[in-house]
Amino acid sequence: MSYCIATYRCFDGKADFHKKAQSIAVGLTVGSWTELPEAKKAEMEKHLGRVLSVDIHEPAAGGDSSASERYADIRIAYPDVNFSADIPALLVTVFGKLSMDGRIRLIDLHFSAAFMSRFPGPKFGLNGVRERLGVHDRPLLMSIFKSVIGHDLSGLREQFYGQAVGGVDLIKDDEILFENPLTPIGKRVETCMQAAEQAQRETGQKLLYAVNLTGPTSKLAANAKQAIEAGANALLFNVLAYGFDVLHELSADPDIRVPIAAHPALAGAIYPSPHYGIGASVLLGKLMRLAGADLVLFPSPYGSVVMPREENMAIQHALTTTELTVDYISRYDSDNATGRSGAATEQPAAGLKTSFPVPSAGIHPGLVPLILRDFGQDVVVNAGGGIHGHPMGTAAGGRAFRQAIQAASQSVKLADAAAQADNLELKTALELWGNRE
Numbered sequence: 438m439s440y441c442i443a444t445y446r447c448f449d450g451k452a453d454f455h456k457k458a459q460s461i462a463v464g465l466t467v468g469s470w471t472e473l474p475e476a477k478k479a480e481m482e483k484h485l486g487r488v489l490s491v492d493i494h495e496p497a498a499g500g501d502s503s504a505s506e507r508y509a510d511i512r513i514a515y516p517d518v519n520f521s522a523d524i525p526a527l528l529v530t531v532f533g534k535l536s537m538d539g540r541i542r543l544i545d546l547h548f549s550a551a552f553m554s555r556f557p558g559p560k561f562g563l564n565g566v567r568e569r570l571g572v573h574d575r576p577l578l579m580s581i582f583k584s585v586i587g588h589d590l591s592g593l594r595e596q597f598y599g600q601a602v603g604g605v606d607l608i609k610d611d612e613i614l615f616e617n618p619l620t621p622i623g624k625r626v627e628t629c630m631q632a633a634e635q636a637q638r639e640t641g642q643k644l645l646y647a648v649n650l651t652g653p654t655s656k657l658a659a660n661a662k663q664a665i666e667a668g669a670n671a672l673l674f675n676v677l678a679y680g681f682d683v684l685h686e687l688s689a690d691p692d693i694r695v696p697i698a699a700h701p702a703l704a705g706a707i708y709p710s711p712h713y714g715i716g717a718s719v720l721l722g723k724l725m726r727l728a729g730a731d732l733v734l735f736p737s738p739y740g741s742v743v744m745p746r747e748e749n750m751a752i753q754h755a756l757t758t759t760e761l762t763v764d765y766i767s768r769y770d771s772d773n774a775t776g777r778s779g780a781a782t783e784q785p786a787a788g789l790k791t792s793f794p795v796p797s798a799g800i801h802p803g804l805v806p807l808i809l810r811d812f813g814q815d816v817v818v819n820a821g822g823g824i825h826g827h828p829m830g831t832a833a834g835g836r837a838f839r840q841a842i843q844a845a846s847q848s849v850k851l852a853d854a855a856a857q858a859d860n861l862e863l864k865t866a867l868e869l870w871g872n873r874e
């Protein structure tokens with residue numbers, strides 16, 4: 438018997454957490470247990486959830502407010518046999534009704550090997566994106582279209598070219614650019630890819646354009662294929678508005694042979710509370726990777742929409758770890774269990790590719806050393822305002838970032854790099870936005 442394991446943090450000043458854990462394990466699986474006749478129990482045993490552990494944290498006397506709350510971390514194993522092997526079924530099982538039942542938060546998920554084996558994961562992943570660009574030795578740079586609503590194709594082309602010629606590796610649509618008569622997806626792709634080719638002739642650099650895949654769910658795959666037909670070499674997708682399963686289907690579609698960048702729109706309604714919702718590393722880490730995102734955007738700890746650094750690091754870990762047995766795969770197997778407490782058994786690792794972390798929002802060149810300090814070389818530095826807002830123009834904005842990335846990668850201080858005559862763009866950017874190294 439195989440199980441997926443959910444870990445919850447449950448806050449309550451007085452509750453009997455062991456009783457609470459039992460009520461979740463039973464309530465979200467067989468419904469009732471002690472009242473069942475013995476014959477029925479034998480039949481239902483395989484559907485019964487198991488409490489694996491209950492770790493109670495009592496408030497520290499005189500501690501700060503977070504330490505002064507009483508909570509328990511509760512781990513529950515859910516039999517795979519209870520749900521179909523898809524993310525919606527798993528999420529509704531482990532945190533459907535329960536998400537509305539008081540101060541409780543889903544902080545981790547471990548998938549059974551059988552469940553995980555149904556997910557191919559990212560089609561390209563971090564290395565595949567690097568291969569497509571031919572860039573293996575430095576962090577990538579992405580820029581974001583800004584203020585494009587109401588603009589026509591020529592306005593778009595101009596903005597695209599400015600970004601491309603500045604040396605960015607990827608350009609993504611703004612996530613609020615939907616299907617519209619001025620810049621419909623097919624024409625948008627054709628126009629932007631022409632600008633990409635022009636820029637490539639000048640810079641020699643390849644570029645991915647992540648066009649925003651929008652519209653009714655039933656038309657997404659067709660829209661994606663139309664965009665690819667028109668020359669799209671990447672897609673942007675607002676995963677949480679559509680659901681993880683939609684990403685999974687798009688990513689697993691053999692005809693959609695381009696990397697998919699997952700945008701975190703709506704995530705702020707789900708992860709930030711300490712008491713409710715789903716932890717960022719599950720929402721924007723494990724589930725995004727499992728569902729097949731090649732690149733995942735999330736708010737950084739440094740910019741305008743701030744997420745705590747430890748949560749960023751947990752997302753990075755979930756996206757890039759190769760220790761899948763430890764981090765992803767449930768090691769609980771009832772055939773080897775001793776009693777009800779759960780037992781560890783070794784299971785084979787599923788070979789999910791890693792996804793590119795893309796810490797975003799309010800990023801400017803002065804933050805690049807912090808990004809590289811935390812994420813190393815396998816990161817996409819992503820900016821909208823920090824590129825277009827450069828006093829010397831959009832292309833200069835891209836160059837300022839490339840100069841910052843080069844300096845930080847070689848452990849050269851930004852201030853020293855900015856003092857070099859050929860790094861005027863970086864100097865100008867640091868004067869405007871500051872230097873946080």
Ligand code: 1AE
Nearest residue numbers: 735736797798799820821822
């Ligand atoms: C967390 C998503 C960031 C994003 O999509 C976006 O548009 C950022 O723009 P800037 O860099 O803050 O201008």
